[in-house]
Amino acid sequence: MTRPTSRDVAAAAGVSQATVSLVLGDKWRGRVSERTAALVRETATGLGYRPNLAARNLRLGSTRTALLVVPALTNEFFARVYTGAARIAAEHGFGVVLYPSPDGTGPARDPFASARAALDGVIASSMAAAALDAIGGDDLPLVMLDSDPSSTGAAAHINLAMADGMHQVATHLLHHGHRRFLHLASAVDSWTFHVRARALADLLTPTADLTTVKAPLTVDGGRRAVETALAAPGPRPTAIVCDDDILAAGACKAARRLGLRVPEDLSITGFDDLALATAVEPELTTVALPAERVGEQGMTALLAALDGTPWTAPDIPVHLVVRDSSGPAPTP
Template sequence: MTRPTSRDVATAAGVSQATVSLVLGDKWRGRVSERTAGLVRDAATTLGYRPNLAARNLRLGTTRTALLVVPALTNEFFARVYTGAARIAAEHGFGVVLYPSPDGTGPARDPFASARAALDGVIASSMAADALHAIGGTDLPLVMLDSDPDTGHASAHINLAMADGMRQVTEHLLDLGHRRFLHLASAIDSWTFDVRAKALATHLGPHHTELRTVRAPLSVDGARTAMEAALATPGPDRPTAVICDDDILAAGACKAARRLGLRVPEDLSVTGFDDLALATAVEPELTTVHLPAERIGEQGMTALLAVLEGTPWTAPDLPVNLVVRDSSGPAPTP
């Protein structure tokens, strides 16, 4: 069966091909009557006409495609970011190509012969920033997620209120009587984790507390190994609360506590960040900071669309909130 053309639609609707282009390109208002636009749409539906998007994009010099650069998709958080970005993109006739860095957070090979020819813009997580160096066409519009707004050449930044999230964690644990803390920090060198570390030190500073930092790979086994070493020596100086940069690290911390015969939260409180599905899959369920991952993706795509239209983008940090569950409790009595 021959595929219907715009000329067929024009003939069926009794209008010119130019009118069909205006209506189906959603540029008819003020130039074509509502009745005529309805006739064109009805004719297109009846004939099963679909515009040749590739040809249209070639004429307009646009691909209507955005690249989302994230760490390897072993972390559900970034899958949620993609879901949010793709939802907004679809509403505006855009597609999103997902590009996970194969090595997690390190450099990656260029996926395109010419990024400028294949893409309209890029949305990238700061945790996969190294992968950006492999992508050609560095003059493409760039929206950075969870990154330092004072550095780089990004067209827009979408950030979370990470420092406020850490404030909520520390206030919660301080109210429970904890004064000896261990920060289980991600070994990944990233601005977002630096913000958490600085906020933790700032909010504990005015109180008579002890804070020790241990770094671990962003994996359950890596966190468990680091925590077993950190908690192996019993005594009055052992921390009563572990504040983790991520739910995955928190899960490893809970495993380490159990292997050492420590009860969570009776002997050791543990908190996370992200509020992944993992947070309610472990036992006890994790007290953690909920990060609105889909909202980050939605706002990232919205910002890129604004940039492509030449509109400056500014927005406050997205709010985060502490979800209190069973992994945190009162500090143990000496």
Template structure:
């Protein structure tokens, strides 16, 4: 069966090919009546017409492709970011190429012989802006997700309310009576973890003891670091605030190995609300980060930049999800 063309749509609708192009390119406002636009769209749907994107891109000089750079594919958060970005991209005839940086949050090498020819823009999640210099040169539009809004050459930023998430965690534990807290911090040097550490310090009460231990972002790395931190019973914390659910899972394993009950002897909190948070026992108190919403806003921001429209938005709210891994501080 021959694939219908724009000429076929024009003939069936009784309009010119130029009108079909305007309507299907969403450039008809003020130039074609709404009634005619509806007729063209209905006719195209009836005929099963699909625009030849390759030919259109050659005419426009664009690829309708965005690159999403993430530190790793093993973290569920970044998979959700991609899902959100791809959803918005598809609604606008764009594709999204997912690229894990070979060096994590460090410098990302250009995956293309010529990014400028292969891409319309770059979205980078939880990366430093200066880690992206090799991709696309200075003229390729860049949207940064979960990153320092004051740094780099980004045309737009999309951030979560990370500081508020840590505030919610801290106030939750203080309300439960905890005054000796261990911060199990990610060993990854990045803005998103720095913000969490700053917020934690800001919201503690004057008589609260805080100790910080850094750990690799793995379950085993977190378990090892936590076991060392809990080795001396006389100065053990009553609660552990973890930068990530993965770290929290490692902290819980360490507690069990030391014979500590959660939450009766030790409360543990996470960050992200990954599937892991409800897979552990007891289920994890954690901060829910709407990662798909981050991806959606990131792609929306890139589309706005490509259209020459300024884009700003408030930080995306996050929510503490109390579960069974936290409880009242144990009696001294």
């Protein structure tokens, strides 16, 4: 059904569009009678009319508010992204409204109704991209984080050098003599995880054996996937490359349950360098991702879009942090 317009409200109330604008813009006092103002408000409510304040506020530049869409705040990475975005926003007199998708990485319900009318733009993780359909706001500038740079519809893309991070992991393990690899991949269908998988396969094929298994992005999901994979017939992998530190923690639990030593029998690596990486024993070799810088660049790119200025930047560098969970391949 077509959304009612101010013209529809004016026709139903028997007044001019100018009168509707004055009343709904709260500028009617001294220009419109209280009786007429009440009639216009009642008519608008009855018709379900909602003014397109998002477009108006964007033109006026009056709200100075950005929306940050992430899968969940339970993941430390996205909390750090918010910290970076909020820091840059504050320096420019902006605020950041945080929307953790209630369904994680899946489709989300619209939590806003009319709240998006108070937004100037959106910064969104590709892992919560489905939430954008629920939120709407197609007329708002959009900055995508960790997403396919060839995709359209966004004013800018902020990406980490994920492929290089995976290359650093693989090169480190190859240098230690590993030739049988298990890739514990996230089951989340997201561009960032596809990039990691392609980068690992490109470097290891055909010099090494690579098996890939997918798991939910939880410690228990990673544990169960690794237990099943290591119980399969054939030579056991000597290194497990995980898409995330959470999965790597699950892999470490699986190794212990199977009586395997890390890293003497099995090297395990993660991705993200969360606090979890140093909470497990042995501490994880992992790729450190500067999450706060992602947030900073995301907000900077959105400010540029609001200013009408094109914004591009190279991928944000990442680096491998070598700890005790990786070491030389076991002697046959």
